[in-house]
Every structure is written in structure tokens, then in C-alpha cells.
Amino acid sequence: xxxxxxxxxxxxxxxxxxxxxxxxxxxxxxxxxxxxxxxxxxxxxxxxxxxxxxxxxxxxxxxx
Numbered sequence: 001x002x003x004x005x006x007x008x009x010x011x012x013x014x015x016x017x018x019x020x021x022x023x024x025x026x027x028x029x030x031x032x033x034x035x036x037x038x039x040x041x042x043x044x045x046x047x048x049x050x051x052x053x054x055x056x057x058x059x060x061x062x063x064x
Contacts, residue, residue: 007059014052
């Protein structure tokens with residue numbers, strides 16, 4: 001896999017992570033998860049998004 005393909009894969013992963021973000025909110029609102037679990041999941045989501053964003057930035061530098 002070359003860098004350009006890898007960047008595309010990272011973009012897809014960010015989109016998938018975004019979908020998770022939208023799924024945990026209604027799960028909390030409907031009472032499937034507690035506020036504590038929601039907060040923990042949200043914090044973990046933020047960490048993953050930051051890592052994927054930084055990875056995408058570093059890959060963008062390699063393509064230029």
C-alpha cells in the first residue's frame with residue numbers, strides 16, 4: 001500500500017469513528033449507557049480522532 005492509499009484509508013477510518021460518535025449519543029439518550037460510560041466513550045473517541053488526524057497530517061507531508 002502506498003502513502004496515498006494509506007491516507008485514503010485513514011480518511012475512511014475517521015469517517016467510521018465519526019459514525020460511532022453519532023451512535024453513542026442516542027445510546028445515552030435512550031438509557032442504554034450511563035452518563036459515565038458515555039463520557040468515557042466520548043473521551044476515547046476524541047483520542048482516536050486526534051491520533052487519526054495527526055497520522056493523516058504526517059502522511060500528507062510525505063506525499064508533498
